[in-house]
Amino acid sequence: MKIPYTHAVACIALILPLFATSLLVQAGEVALIVKTDQPGGRLLVKLVTEADGGDFPGGDGIRQRSPVPPGARSVAFSFPGLAAGRYALAVIHDLDGDGGLTQNLLKIPTEPYGFSNNARGMFGPPEFTAAAFSVPAEGEVAVEVTLK
Amino acid sequence: MRMKYTRRQILTRLAWLAAAGLPRPALPTDEDAWRDAFAAGWRRDRRLIGWRDVPQNELRTAQAQLTGRIPAGLAGVLWRNGPARYERGGARYHHWLDGDGMLHAWRIGSGGISHHGRFVDTPKFRAEERADRFLWTAFGTRIPDSPPPAGPDTVNAANISVLDHGGELLALWEGGSAWRIDRDSLAGLGPKVWGARLAGLPFSAHPKVDAAGTLWNFGYDTLSGALVFYRIGADGRVRKTGVLQGIEDLAPGRFGMVHDFAITRRYIVILLTPLVFLRERFASGESFLDSHRWRDDLPLRALVLAKDDFALLRRYELPPAFLFHIGNAFEERAGIRLDFFPSADARGLFTVQRDVMRGKIHAPDPAAQPHYAHLFLPLTGNSAARVEAAPGGAAEFPAIAPGMAGRRNRYLWHLASDGARAGGVFFRKVVRRNALGEVVDAYDYGRGVFAEEHLYVPRPQRQAEDAGWLLGTALDTVRETTALHVFDAHDLASGPLAVATLPYALPLGLHGWFSAT
Numbered sequence: 001m002k003i004p005y006t007h008a009v010a011c012i013a014l015i016l017p018l019f020a021t022s023l024l025v026q027a028g029e030v031a032l033i034v035k036t037d038q039p040g041g042r043l044l045v046k047l048v049t050e051a052d053g054g055d056f057p058g059g060d061g062i063r064q065r066s067p068v069p070p071g072a073r074s075v076a077f078s079f080p081g082l083a084a085g086r087y088a089l090a091v092i093h094d095l096d097g098d099g100g101l102t103q104n105l106l107k108i109p110t111e112p113y114g115f116s117n118n119a120r121g122m123f124g125p126p127e128f129t130a131a132a133f134s135v136p137a138e139g140e141v142a143v144e145v146t147l148k
Numbered sequence: 149m150r151m152k153y154t155r156r157q158i159l160t161r162l163a164w165l166a167a168a169g170l171p172r173p174a175l176p177t178d179e180d181a182w183r184d185a186f187a188a189g190w191r192r193d194r195r196l197i198g199w200r201d202v203p204q205n206e207l208r209t210a211q212a213q214l215t216g217r218i219p220a221g222l223a224g225v226l227w228r229n230g231p232a233r234y235e236r237g238g239a240r241y242h243h244w245l246d247g248d249g250m251l252h253a254w255r256i257g258s259g260g261i262s263h264h265g266r267f268v269d270t271p272k273f274r275a276e277e278r279a280d281r282f283l284w285t286a287f288g289t290r291i292p293d294s295p296p297p298a299g300p301d302t303v304n305a306a307n308i309s310v311l312d313h314g315g316e317l318l319a320l321w322e323g324g325s326a327w328r329i330d331r332d333s334l335a336g337l338g339p340k341v342w343g344a345r346l347a348g349l350p351f352s353a354h355p356k357v358d359a360a361g362t363l364w365n366f367g368y369d370t371l372s373g374a375l376v377f378y379r380i381g382a383d384g385r386v387r388k389t390g391v392l393q394g395i396e397d398l399a400p401g402r403f404g405m406v407h408d409f410a411i412t413r414r415y416i417v418i419l420l421t422p423l424v425f426l427r428e429r430f431a432s433g434e435s436f437l438d439s440h441r442w443r444d445d446l447p448l449r450a451l452v453l454a455k456d457d458f459a460l461l462r463r464y465e466l467p468p469a470f471l472f473h474i475g476n477a478f479e480e481r482a483g484i485r486l487d488f489f490p491s492a493d494a495r496g497l498f499t500v501q502r503d504v505m506r507g508k509i510h511a512p513d514p515a516a517q518p519h520y521a522h523l524f525l526p527l528t529g530n531s532a533a534r535v536e537a538a539p540g541g542a543a544e545f546p547a548i549a550p551g552m553a554g555r556r557n558r559y560l561w562h563l564a565s566d567g568a569r570a571g572g573v574f575f576r577k578v579v580r581r582n583a584l585g586e587v588v589d590a591y592d593y594g595r596g597v598f599a600e601e602h603l604y605v606p607r608p609q610r611q612a613e614d615a616g617w618l619l620g621t622a623l624d625t626v627r628e629t630t631a632l633h634v635f636d637a638h639d640l641a642s643g644p645l646a647v648a649t650l651p652y653a654l655p656l657g658l659h660g661w662f663s664a665t
């Protein structure tokens with residue numbers, strides 16, 4: 001049987017609050033605040049699990065993006081429904097809208113970027129372990145990343 | 149009366165402040181020891197005025213005290229740059245080249261000569277100004293708790309030189325971007341981005357402008373060992389860039405700190421000293437300078453590249469030597485002739501230029517002093533490259549006529565010491581050499597005066613080298629004043645035609661640029 005689209009949405013909207021309560025008690029959540037000095041553009045955020053941390057900040061992860069509203073100096077993100085474990089965040093301020101971190105001829109980043117723990121590498125991005133933080137089985141972890 | 153605390157009370161108070169996350173009060177640290185040593189040295193030896201901190205963010209003199217006459221036809225601005233902010237929050241930098249750049253405008257007109265100095269408003273300067281302390285490890289000073297910089301421009305001190313090209317005034321460092329400057333207010337306008345994928349690249353402090361007005365420059369990225377090359381039109385637009393990287397014996401750890409270069413009609417010449425960069429030391433938080441080691445078992449290398457496509461054509465090995473500056477280079481029948489200012493090693497950089505910051509001026513040391521020398525790089529046959537030292541004492545800060553870069557020059561001006569009696573790496577004479585490299589003219593500022601770089605300014609409507617003036621500043625450590633001197637460039641011995649003296653002394657600066665109006 002084919003359920004009409006609007007009907008399905010209405011059902012989910014009705015059912016979701018019932019599940020949401022249980023999600024909150026059964027999973028961890030990351031509440032991220034990204035701070036940036038530069039106006040405009042958009043923020044590209046990637047949350048990486050320890051299992052995928054080998055080629056951090058490359059590789060797989062949960063991705064989110066958000067424009068930087070006019071006048072805003074910080075943007076909030078939420079990653080709900082996480083299993084307990086070690087995670088790390090990588091954030092790019094995509095000023096030129098090319099979907100990635102712009103670099104010059106010598107591969108020096110020319111857009112602001114940052115990582116959880118505000119970790120910085122000396123000759124490139126930090127290791128996963130330097131940026132890693134724990135998400136518990138239940139409850140919210142507040143993370144702040146300042147882009148530079 | 150000020151309250152005195154016991155040691156225990158202080159410690160308790162500090163612990164409380166730390167817990168509250170408040171700024172810690174200044175403690176007697178190594179940094180303060182340098183400040184105190186300098187202050188003590190300054191009471192003994194007034195020559196140290198050349199390395200005093202400039203606490204004001206701007207300095208102005210509407211009318212410098214003028215003696216003599218400004219020659220008719222000489223009008224414009226002598227821009228100069230150099231380190232000047234050496235102390236913050238009780239701490240003092242450990243190296244001459246650490247200080248934030250202060251840009252100076254000496255405006256010369258028929259009505260007289262004015263001076264305006266202002267610190268280059270870089271993100272580093274601004275952040276440290278707000279914090280009232282040094283935040284980042286500098287060229288030669290390790291700052292505790294310094295965060296790793298996001299890139300070279302995080303610690304850009306914009307303190308080496310200045311360039312006026314394509315309608316833009318730029319303060320130059322060498323590890324990162326050139327910094328745009330408003331020529332009236334001297335306000336900082338941000339990093340110069342030459343084009344796509346060129347943001348934040350190193351842009352060295354000794355660009356060469358050829359007779360056609362094309363600007364050539366390089367940049368050396370120490371961390372990756374890459375050399376970047378630029379060809380920029382007279383309009384300020386980039387025409388071509390290139391990167392030289394990944395050559396086996398040119399990897400990081402094989403050379404370091406390339407300050408100057410040369411062009412000829414068809415070629416670019418790069419000299420690579422065996423002052424090698426050690427990444428592990430730098431990664432451990434050591435200062436940039438102390439991440440380098442002098443390797444007298446490695447040669448001084450010369451590279452010749454094609455100007456049209458930046459391809460590496462030839463490499464040469466020479467006995468180890470250190471250098472900052474090249475006078476000029478040009479092509480001869482069988483090769484490239486170049487004059488430069490080598491020293492036996494880099495101890496001037498490691499000791500002489502460091503110890504002045506803790507109140508010690510070294511006695512002249514022939515091994516540490518740069519001198520004038522010729523280099524020949526054969527382009528045909530099997531003959532070896534060779535270096536020939538020319539007679540004369542310590543010498544530095546060369547100048548040639550504008551447009552002569554890469555062409556056979558008849559004259560070269562530079563600073564010199566007075567034989568064995570004075571010098572160190574500081575100079576009280578200015579001299580002119582002829583095409584044979586002989587000193588044919590000289591002026592001695594006398595005891596207690598440090599001459600700074602002197603630049604050649606051609607007379608309007610005359611062939612560049614035929615008639616012109618030599619403009620340079622000098623610090624009189626006895627009178628505690630800095631003055632601009634204007635010479636007939638072809639008759640230094642007669643002394644300056646005009647002297648414009650400020651009511652204050654400026655710290656010893658580095659390089660400048662003259663913009664005619």
